[in-house]
Amino acid sequence: MNTLPQLMSSGPVLGDGGYLIELERRGYVDSGSRRERVGTGRGSGQFTPEVAIERPHALRELHQEFLDSGSRVLQALTFFGTREKLSRAGYGAQTESINLAAVRLARDVAGDRALVAGSVSRTQLVEREGMGALDRARDHLAEQIRILKDAGVDLLILETFFHLAEMRAALECAATSGLPTIATMSFRPLVTQCSDGHSPADCARVMSDLGALAVGANCEQDPQRMLPLLRAMRSGTTLPLAAQPAAFHTTEACHSFTRLPEFPDDLETIQVSRRVFRDFARAARNEGIGYLGGCCGCNAAYIRALAEGLDEPMVA
Numbered sequence: 001m002n003t004l005p006q007l008m009s010s011g012p013v014l015g016d017g018g019y020l021i022e023l024e025r026r027g028y029v030d031s032g033s034r035r036e037r038v039g040t041g042r043g044s045g046q047f048t049p050e051v052a053i054e055r056p057h058a059l060r061e062l063h064q065e066f067l068d069s070g071s072r073v074l075q076a077l078t079f080f081g082t083r084e085k086l087s088r089a090g091y092g093a094q095t096e097s098i099n100l101a102a103v104r105l106a107r108d109v110a111g112d113r114a115l116v117a118g119s120v121s122r123t124q125l126v127e128r129e130g131m132g133a134l135d136r137a138r139d140h141l142a143e144q145i146r147i148l149k150d151a152g153v154d155l156l157i158l159e160t161f162f163h164l165a166e167m168r169a170a171l172e173c174a175a176t177s178g179l180p181t182i183a184t185m186s187f188r189p190l191v192t193q194c195s196d197g198h199s200p201a202d203c204a205r206v207m208s209d210l211g212a213l214a215v216g217a218n219c220e221q222d223p224q225r226m227l228p229l230l231r232a233m234r235s236g237t238t239l240p241l242a243a244q245p246a247a248f249h250t251t252e253a254c255h256s257f258t259r260l261p262e263f264p265d266d267l268e269t270i271q272v273s274r275r276v277f278r279d280f281a282r283a284a285r286n287e288g289i290g291y292l293g294g295c296c297g298c299n300a301a302y303i304r305a306l307a308e309g310l311d312e313p314m315v316a
């Protein structure tokens with residue numbers, strides 16, 4: 001199996017994404033919506049990855065579906081897998097076992113057909129407690145990245161960070177690990193700035209300077225709304241861009257689906273069609289997007305649509 005830089009040298013690389021919401025729809029992940037109002041930005045909401053130890057067959061099946069759809073990078077389901085977030089969900093003592101099981105499952109399915117990425121997201125400490133919590137957040141991120149490296153991931157995907165300061169901490173931990181790293185921020189409620197006030201171009205520049213192989217955006221926006229955001233990032237970096245859009249419609253007033261009232265229990269009413277993803281993949285080749293995957297709302301049909309879009313002949 002080639003390394004990520006080798007894969008990226010011969011054109012856009014297709015990954016996957018959307019595990020948690022797809023597994024929530026299948027009944028294997030807790031959205032937390034029956035206990036607390038999720039999506040408030042105060043760190044509420046569950047969406048933790050204990051399915052890796054509690055229902056491994058369900059996670060294995062979804063990995064297989066994404067692989068068969070054309071993904072060449074399987075994301076181990078280690079999203080929200082820091083000890084901080086898992087502790088809030090009652091799984092802190094299982095931090096190592098959840099991360100290890102998730103990587104092992106992805107590796108078993110990937111074989112020599114795909115790379116395995118460790119997914120690392122924000123801790124939620126910064127959004128709940130402010131910048132004073134940044135050092136504790138860094139410690140939690142460093143611990144999870146150490147666990148993922150020991151588990152044998154091929155690369156890291158740092159994703160769904162709202163604050164550039166926390167992304168910076170994560171990238172510093174990733175650099176210590178020596179693993180190839182893709183870094184993507186999530187922007188809400190608007191695509192014009194991240195939660196600590198930096199423009200997309202500034203985010204791209206900082207992430208590039210800290211050693212990422214590809215930088216970009218993931219989650220929150222549908223492909224059409226993410227495209228201008230990626231173009232804005234282009235002005236801050238010469239690296240390949242990474243894009244993992246969500247499959248939910250957003251509005252002119254609110255560019256992030258997790259801030260819409262449909263999240264999480266009415267998401268089916270704002271689902272984006274797979275055709276939009278096929279068109280996005282075709283556009284991606286012209287936009288210098290080097291890494292492409294899905295995020296919330298995507299299942300195998302959407303990854304297959306991305307694969308089909310990448311395969312279509314270029315038109316002059």
Ligand SMILES: [Zn+2]
Nearest residue numbers: 219220295296
């Ligand atoms: Zn997402």
